Amino acid sequence: MRFNTFLIFVALLSFGCNSRKDLQSKEKGQSSSNSNLRSSVIIKQDSIELTSNINLVSEHKEGFPKELLLFVPSEFEFYSFQEGDLNKDGLSDYILIMENVGGLY
Amino acid sequence: MWGGSTNIPEEKEEKNESYTPPEPELRVDLIMRQKNNKLIYHSSNYYLLANKEWDSYRNDSIRLSPNEDGFITSYSFSGYGPLSIYSNLEFHFQYSKESNNWYLVKTVDMSGYNSPAAAMGIKLGQAKEDNPEYTQAQLDSLEAVMSKKFNKEEIITETPKDFGSIPFPKFRKSHYFQ
Numbered sequence: 451m452r453f454n455t456f457l458i459f460v461a462l463l464s465f466g467c468n469s470r471k472d473l474q475s476k477e478k479g480q481s482s483s484n485s486n487l488r489s490s491v492i493i494k495q496d497s498i499e500l501t502s503n504i505n506l507v508s509e510h511k512e513g514f515p516k517e518l519l520l521f522v523p524s525e526f527e528f529y530s531f532q533e534g535d536l537n538k539d540g541l542s543d544y545i546l547i548m549e550n551v552g553g554l555y
Numbered sequence: 556m557w558g559g560s561t562n563i564p565e566e567k568e569e570k571n572e573s574y575t576p577p578e579p580e581l582r583v584d585l586i587m588r589q590k591n592n593k594l595i596y597h598s599s600n601y602y603l604l605a606n607k608e609w610d611s612y613r614n615d616s617i618r619l620s621p622n623e624d625g626f627i628t629s630y631s632f633s634g635y636g637p638l639s640i641y642s643n644l645e646f647h648f649q650y651s652k653e654s655n656n657w658y659l660v661k662t663v664d665m666s667g668y669n670s671p672a673a674a675m676g677i678k679l680g681q682a683k684e685d686n687p688e689y690t691q692a693q694l695d696s697l698e699a700v701m702s703k704k705f706n707k708e709e710i711i712t713e714t715p716k717d718f719g720s721i722p723f724p725k726f727r728k729s730h731y732f733q
Contacts, residue, residue: 521584532618536585536624536657544594547584548582
């Protein structure tokens with residue numbers, strides 16, 4: 451009887467520990483994702499404050515040409531662009547600048 | 556519609572083995588308009604612009620060539636303080652009809668002092684302190700020499716004769732910042 455009680459106690463203790471570990475790992479994961487979220491926001495803020503010439507996101511995002519949308523892969527976000535004739539054929543071309551957000555590296 | 560590859564080319568051509576370039580963050584694509592008004596992807600470069608961490612002290616830009624036959628990337632840096640210097644490095648890319656590609660045709664490296672008068676004043680003051688025996692004539696002579704040095708903007712231009720044939724997709728900016 452005592453042995454059975456002991457086994458039940460050990461089982462409960464083990465379950466408790468695992469639950470705690472699960473909870474901790476979940477909390478850790480959540481914290482990590484929050485941290486990633488925060489750092490990604492900070493990077494965007496930094497880029498707006500610290501770059502002057504190419505970082506035209508705030509200026510151009512609204513005026514981003516819709517015809518360029520098809521050229522932005524899912525791993526990237528539009529960053530900036532230049533429009534004009536690049537090859538002297540009288541037609542208006544684009545230099546498209548994109549930021550990697552897909553974690554490819 | 557999009558024709559570019561998402562596989563990032565490895566940067567194998569580094570001159571300095573101890574130098575580790577930062578991972579590329581910004582990708583530059585050339586999108587060309589056809590006569591039927593449709594746009595097509597031409598090519599990409601992952602190493603043309605700075606990473607954001609570099610942007611905290613360096614301003615990069617791309618502008619169209621005034622001749623409408625290419626574009627110019629510009630990397631500028633400016634230090635702080637009376638003895639600080641500035642530098643502006645430009646890379647001119649020009650379209651080649653024969654190969655239907657853009658090539659680096661010229662680099663222009665400009666540098667100088669941000670505040671020549673302030674820098675000269677400090678250096679001249681140091682020279683006076685270090686050499687109290689200098690006559691006024693010697694100091695005047697020294698000032699004239701310093702004036703030339705501190706007011707001079709150094710401009711170095713290079714062409715494909717110096718750096719070879721470099722098409723747009725293969726250009727590596729990091730080769731110039733080591």
